[in-house]
Amino acid sequence: MLFESPTTPAAPDALEPDDDPGRLLARLIAINSVNPDLVPGGAGETEIADFCGAWLGARGFEVHRLEKRPGRPSLVAIARGTGGGRSLMLNGHLDTVGAADYDGDPFDPQIRDGKMFGRGAFDMKGGLAAMMVAAVRAARGPLPGDVMLACVADEEHGSSGTEEVLEFVIADGAIVTEPSQLEVTLAHKGFVWFEVEIEGRAAHGSRPELGIDAIAKAGHFLVALEELGQRLMAGPAHPLLGTGTVHASVIQGGEEASTYPAHCRITLERRTVPGESSDRVERELTAMLDRLAATVPDFRYRLTRGLHREPFEADPEAPVVRTLVRHAERILGHPPVIRAESYWTDCALLDRAGIPCLLFGVDGAGAHAATEYVDLASLDRLTDILTSTIADFCS
Structure with missing residues (x-):
């Protein structure tokens, strides 16, 4: 951990009475965060970074804003431990792909048949909501180790956000909450x-x-x-x-x-x-x-x-992997599927920086498609698994 001087933005509407991942996800979907490197004139991450910073700051997290590229902010939010525990980073991206061809209003979250629809619901504001709520719940412990949330810009194009975060932050383990159907992803191309x-x-x-x-x-x-x-x-x-x-x-x-x-x-x-x-x-x-x-x-x-x-391959015996697998098995009621993914993710950057990591996220469908949704039951299970994993790993 290299940060010393925190900033803690706050906003009145960030003070919700409860920390429900579905409610938070709806608010995240409603914020246009289309990546302007993909769609000229796209809204970018400023508004959603403002919201996430206020939401986390209101819940006691130190919030550090990184913005080497003007208008393309990333956040590192930290709940500092009491000392003696391992540090864990949860990584999720703020940006989405374009929404011009979306079927309906992409920024109006709709719930049907246990699913929430909207641009970014699956890729990956569902994972973002789950990791934010899980970190808040686990940090109430308090925990010996630090809990860090990296809410990053530009994953859908050049991953400049995670690259910037890694100039300032190190951790003993990391979880990237990209969608994975609640399956443990240990490698990608x-x-x-x-x-x-x-x-x-x-x-x-x-x-x-x-x-x-x-x-x-x-x-x-x-x-x-x-x-x-x-x-x-x-x-x-x-x-x-x-x-x-x-x-x-x-x-x-x-x-x-x-x-x-x-x-x-x-x-x-x-x-x-x-x-x-x-x-x-x-x-x-x-x-x-x-x-x-x-x-x-x-x-x-x-x-x-x-x-x-570069491609990515996790060590299946790494403590962060073993801890998450153990809690996933307990909460899902069966051993989680271990798999790989064909697309590239920020896991490769974390791994190259020497941070053991894996990918684990929600169930749903429609990444980059005309209709996109997250299964809300999987969102709740993901939040529970992450909460238990944070509490265990950081202790």
Whole structure:
């Protein structure tokens, strides 16, 4: 823990008579927090960070606001322990994807058949509400160890919020409350994006002896890329995640019908599993492209690495994992499913920072979809499991 001087914002409407996760979730859904990096003009996290800071400050938490990027705040809220216990961080993101195509009013929470609907209900304001209420309940102990809530910006785009938090905060364990159907997620894939620019030579269509068709040359690369994907899927598999994958995402090239294209740019994504790094992927692609350059006449290329995030794999014997699994089994009435997830999460950043962690969250559906909901019974169970886990781990 590196913070020393807390700030504690407060607002009158943060003082609710009870700390019910469903009620809190409804208030969070009603706040537009669409990520402006995904949707130009999106509301961003300022209003929801203000609300969460006031809500937690009114309940005795130290609230620290981090805002390296103006208008994109994250919060670290701390209930300090009495000393001698382990510290636990609960991590959840404030931002959502866009809502323009949502079926109905995305910011008007509706309850039907035991489900609450609204943008972010599942991904991941349900987890955010559960971790906030659980932390408040557990911290009434009091506890020997510190309880920390990282309410972060920008997870849906670049994860700048968690990266900023990790410049200031360390912990003995962490739980990311992304939705997981109340199943314990101990691994997920990483990814790396590349741009491959195939170089040709522009010429009028009537002068084929002068032109080199960059798009036609790119066809050789696309065939090789498909073959690479097939080899990956036939190769050694991770026990929870399977194999890595690769696909072409975007292709751009050509100017007009009567001109040989001088350039063709292909964006590709390589999904990685533990044991595969972005450096390894770059070597893999470079070797493939070099073979084409050696065998295909006039094949020239440039390879550029873009955004890359490493895969994640938890130690199943880590104290934070064992503690949560034990309380999940008690409250669910059966051992929780242990699984992996195909998408990337902030767990990888926490793990890289040396914080043992796992992912565990609500049941529901509709992440990034036209209809999104959380199962309210799972929200209550998640809150109970987190409350017990915090109290046990921090003692």
